[in-house]
Amino acid sequence: MLRPIALLFSGAVALSAAPALDVWHARSEIRAVEPATALKLTGLRQGDLYRPRLTNTGKTPVHVREVSLFRIAHDLSETSALYGESFQMLTQTAGTLGKPVDLAYDELKHYKLPQPADAKVVTGMMTLTPPGGETMLLGFTSCHRFNGRFFLRPKSIEVVLDTEGLALGPGESWDLEEFTFTSGPNRAALLAALAGRIGHNHPPLRFKVPPAGWCSWYCFGSRVTAKNVMDNLASIVQDAPALKYVQLDDGYQPAMGDWLETGKAFGGDVRGVLQAIRQQGFEPAIWVGPFIAEAGSHVFQQHPDWFMQGEDGKPLPAGKVTFQGWRRGPWYALDGTHPEVQRHLENVFRTMRQEWGVTYFKLDANFWGAMHGGKLHDAKATRIEAYRRGMLAVLRGAGDSFILGCNHPIWPSFGLIHGSRSSGDISRKWDTFQKVARQNLLRNWQNGKLWWNDPDAVTLSGAMPMEEYRFHASAIMASGGLVLSGDDLATLPADRLAMLKKLLPPTGVAAEFENEALTVGTVKLKDRTLLCVFNWSDEAAKIPVKLPRPGEVSDLWSGQDYGRQTALELPLKAHEGTVLVVR
Numbered sequence: 001m002l003r004p005i006a007l008l009f010s011g012a013v014a015l016s017a018a019p020a021l022d023v024w025h026a027r028s029e030i031r032a033v034e035p036a037t038a039l040k041l042t043g044l045r046q047g048d049l050y051r052p053r054l055t056n057t058g059k060t061p062v063h064v065r066e067v068s069l070f071r072i073a074h075d076l077s078e079t080s081a082l083y084g085e086s087f088q089m090l091t092q093t094a095g096t097l098g099k100p101v102d103l104a105y106d107e108l109k110h111y112k113l114p115q116p117a118d119a120k121v122v123t124g125m126m127t128l129t130p131p132g133g134e135t136m137l138l139g140f141t142s143c144h145r146f147n148g149r150f151f152l153r154p155k156s157i158e159v160v161l162d163t164e165g166l167a168l169g170p171g172e173s174w175d176l177e178e179f180t181f182t183s184g185p186n187r188a189a190l191l192a193a194l195a196g197r198i199g200h201n202h203p204p205l206r207f208k209v210p211p212a213g214w215c216s217w218y219c220f221g222s223r224v225t226a227k228n229v230m231d232n233l234a235s236i237v238q239d240a241p242a243l244k245y246v247q248l249d250d251g252y253q254p255a256m257g258d259w260l261e262t263g264k265a266f267g268g269d270v271r272g273v274l275q276a277i278r279q280q281g282f283e284p285a286i287w288v289g290p291f292i293a294e295a296g297s298h299v300f301q302q303h304p305d306w307f308m309q310g311e312d313g314k315p316l317p318a319g320k321v322t323f324q325g326w327r328r329g330p331w332y333a334l335d336g337t338h339p340e341v342q343r344h345l346e347n348v349f350r351t352m353r354q355e356w357g358v359t360y361f362k363l364d365a366n367f368w369g370a371m372h373g374g375k376l377h378d379a380k381a382t383r384i385e386a387y388r389r390g391m392l393a394v395l396r397g398a399g400d401s402f403i404l405g406c407n408h409p410i411w412p413s414f415g416l417i418h419g420s421r422s423s424g425d426i427s428r429k430w431d432t433f434q435k436v437a438r439q440n441l442l443r444n445w446q447n448g449k450l451w452w453n454d455p456d457a458v459t460l461s462g463a464m465p466m467e468e469y470r471f472h473a474s475a476i477m478a479s480g481g482l483v484l485s486g487d488d489l490a491t492l493p494a495d496r497l498a499m500l501k502k503l504l505p506p507t508g509v510a511a512e513f514e515n516e517a518l519t520v521g522t523v524k525l526k527d528r529t530l531l532c533v534f535n536w537s538d539e540a541a542k543i544p545v546k547l548p549r550p551g552e553v554s555d556l557w558s559g560q561d562y563g564r565q566t567a568l569e570l571p572l573k574a575h576e577g578t579v580l581v582v583r
Contacts, residue, residue, distance in 0.1 A: 020183070021128075021138075021183075026070035026071050026159075027070070028071070030054070031064070032063060033063040033064075034062050034063060036062050039056055041053070048180050048182045050180070051176075052161075053176060054067060055172070055173040065163065068160045069160070072156060072159070075155065076097055078097050080097040080129060080131070082127070083127045084123070085122060087409055087410070088107065088113075088408075089367070089405075090105050091103075091111070093126075094438075094442070113372065114372065119151035121152070122150050123149050123150070123410075123411065124140055124143075124411045125137065127187060127190070129516075137187075137190045141179070141198050141201055142201040143411035144201075145177070146176060147161070147412070148160070148162075180197060187515070188445070192449070195450055202414035204415060204450055207402055211452075212242055213245030213247055213285060214485045214486075215486050216232075217249035218459050218487070219487055221250075223265065227268070229273050232488065233276065235492075240501060240504075242505055243484075244283050246284065247484065251263070252270050252286075255294050255296055256328050270286075271355075274357055284358050284359060285361070286362070287362045287364060288348070288362070289363070291333055291368045292333060293331065293332050300332055303344075306344070308335050308376065311375075317330040318330050318371060321371065321373030321374070322371060335376050337376045341393075346396045349393075349397030352398075359400075359401045361401055361402070363417070364407050365406075366387070370384060371383065404421065422440045422453040422479065424439060428459050433575075440456075441475065441511070441521065444510035455481055458484065458487075460485075460496040460500060461492055465573075471534060471575055473499055475534070475577060478532035480523065487500075507523060519534055519543060520532070520545055527583070528583050530582070531580040531582060532578075533577060536575075543569065543571075543572055544570075545569070548582075550566045552565075553582050555578055555581070
């Protein structure tokens with residue numbers, strides 16, 4: 001077996017150094033399988049942007065494993081605040097440079113994404129804020145073919161593009177992904193600029209307002225029945241007509257992959273339920289895992305050649321290279337580069353849109369559409385391209401429907417979805433409430449710019465303390481994205497229903513926080529300002545709140561009137577959150 005060979009050379013963009021991180025003078029490295037002396041890395045730098053290009057000037061193909069654009073030495077404090085995104089939606093990194101903290105799953109431990117043993121890896125973008133210093137942002141502003149990553153080691157940061165061992169032919173060039181490095185005192189402004197540049201490279205799909213609706217999963221799970229949906233539809237019609245989209249989640253299908261069939265346990269015809277939703281004046285919505293199938297499914301049994309292959313030429317079980325799937329695994333991943341797969345996906349979604357009347361698709365398990373370690377029908381394509389081609393087929397079939405990405409590869413989804421799940425799954429306990437809230441609020445910079453964020457369902461039933469429900473509802477308000485109820489509305493108490501209705505309609509505006517502490521977030525609306533205030537601690541506290549300008553202040557949940565204020569100290573119980581309305 002050939003061992004990768006590294007080629008070192010001086011950086012192609014030796015311009016003025018940036019504060020704290022000398023990115024533009026850093027060295028580059030190409031890691032290839034064959035001798036790579038004929039490979040040439042060049043680039044164009046315009047201000048904060050760098051567009052790299054890799055060319056093979058030789059006479060033989062070279063298989064390129066990865067391109068290290070910059071290897072940056074630094075002396076930043078280990079206490080520098082860190083935030084980093086990931087390849088998969090369910091992973092994020094926070095904490096400090098010296099002590100990174102996973103906010104959800106770990107890319108290596110859970111998804112088995114290959115990475116160096118001596119580095120902490122984040123993907124897509126990262127920010128660093130030294131104590132008392134300006135924030136530095138490093139990010140990839142495109143993801144057409146290659147996945148951009150950051151390898152964090154003691155005293156160094158490496159900016160890397162995964163080229164997946166593809167062959168670069170003689171005389172051929174690859175346009176690599178665009179990269180940016182910026183710094184400044186206003187972290188929110190840096191993130192807004194990043195979102196703007198991503199939107200330039202990947203024009204977002206537009207949907208006028210974030211949807212509001214109801215989801216079956218968090219009250220009925222995979223055992224959902226037709227009667228469950230119809231009972232909640234009746235409650236929505238009577239008590240909460242602003243929940244426009246009624247979504248049937250995982251459980252209606254007989255097998256993962258057979259989306260146009262109805263499982264016996266559902267107890268009714270899926271099409272009939274969706275038509276009943278439409279007849280009541282609401283929008284039918286449905287859950288689909290477009291890229292996955294289980295071994296017993298009809299699609300897998302009839303078309304094994306449609307799936308990503310292993311070294312043995314057989315369909316690759318996900319568990320051999322990554323997480324095998326949370327239910328009915330191991331899953332197999334459809335190959336989005338296969339023309340027949342593209343036709344299949346287009347047909348599934350066109351049937352659901354045109355014949356079933358579905359206008360909202362919750363796409364789950366999209367990560368497996370970009371699964372690593374498999375052989376593709378198009379040997380020259382990356383897994384990013386496989387996913388994006390598959391998603392384009394979905395969009396062709398779905399027409400004008402709303403497309404929500406869940407469990408998806410974040411950067412590869414740019415320009416392909418209307419909404420993006422921004423946290424892990426909700427559950428009715430404090431630890432999950434606060435964990436999911438932090439995940440969502442740290443992604444507020446994406447909402448309304450790249451897509452509408454989906455903070456997952458609002459779950460207000462159960463026997464938790466009311467202050468924790470107020471915290472949860474306040475975090476949903478602060479996200480500014482979708483609002484979907486996850487409760488059995490037929491049994492939801494009146495006071496919880498009243499709280500839910502105060503979240504409607506969604507504002508479409510995410511709160512802006514001063515820093516990663518996420519204590520007070522400001523939502524600026526045309527007719528009012530909302531101040532979302534959170535006590536994350538286990539003790540009661542008085543939270544200082546400074547108003548952007550003097551105004552009449554009241555509490556959204558309790559209705560308490562604070563009169564005209566310029567600032568106040570807001571007493572909150574442990575685990576309590578609230579929303580102040582300033583007019």
